[in-house]
Amino acid sequence: MQVEVDRSSLQEVRALLAKFSDGATRAHARSLNKTITKSRTESSKEIRKQVRLNAAYVKSLMTITKASQKKLQAKISTPSRGLLLSRFSTDTSIAGDKTSWLKPPSIPKRGIRVKVKPTGGAKVFEGDSEIKGKPFYMVLPGTNGRVAIVGRRSKIGSDGGRIKVFYGPSLSQVFTDVKEDIAEPLALYQLQQFEKEIDAILRGF
Structure with a gap:
């Protein structure tokens, strides 16, 4: 059995793989950003179980740095004082x-x-x-x-x-105390969001 792949077909495959690779990075960044937003909400709930503060004030002190395709990292910063x-x-x-x-x-x-x-x-x-x-x-x-x-x-x-x-x-001290409690469900949430983003990319092919 002999299989021949012409140059144009090979180029199409390469283009498809390149598109998927870029899409996977984009999906990763999006899933991180959705997760970090949810993390702030869930962290605020847990923090307010520990200290008597209102939700708006806690949210104002939790600064989100979003991920990008160039930097696949998202984080929450809180004041240490x-x-x-x-x-x-x-x-x-x-x-x-x-x-x-x-x-x-x-x-x-x-x-x-x-x-x-x-x-x-x-x-x-x-x-x-x-x-x-x-x-x-x-x-x-x-x-x-x-x-x-x-x-x-x-x-x-x-x-x-x-x-x-x-x-x-x-707030940083309290955040450190509670973030381990929500780490596992948030890791699962991120995986689910990543899968959804990948599905959306595949449907677009």
């Missing part, structure tokens, strides 16, 4: 972004109350051993009226300041 403890105030006007404070609010008679976790009760924040007296509110310079919970240091700090700003957990 701790969140202001005032974000966890039980006073929604202090915790949220709707109020732009010109001067700090007065201290409630019962003290400054915070609630970091979504479950359990609120606690009166008493400060720590580095400060003298009770913590109080201060409008942070260079912000759009953002209030922080601060205290006066008993000794000058390493940066030379007398005021200590209190922070809670960082």
Whole structure:
């Protein structure tokens, strides 16, 4: 048995293989981008099970870098610095972004109350051993009226300041804690999306 392949047929095969190779890379990039978007949504849900933050705020801190055909990598970046403890105030006007404070609010008679976790009760924040007296509110310079919970240091700090700003957990820290919980289902989701993209490319041939 003899099989002959003429030059034009060979060129068609090469063109088809080149098109498929390019399509596979494109499918990979698209599946990564769909997965990273879903990852942000699922991560936000898990993060909000750990810390008492609203969905819009968590989403605003999770920056997506999308994949391309030249760089098949997608990632989520989160700030490593701790969140202001005032974000966890039980006073929604202090915790949220709707109020732009010109001067700090007065201290409630019962003290400054915070609630970091979504479950359990609120606690009166008493400060720590580095400060003298009770913590109080201060409008942070260079912000759009953002209030922080601060205290006066008993000794000058390493940066030379007398005021200590209190922070809670960082979003990066919480994200690290929860991302392993969603890694397996997201890996399966990416595989499913890749298969769908490949099917779409094959139907286009």
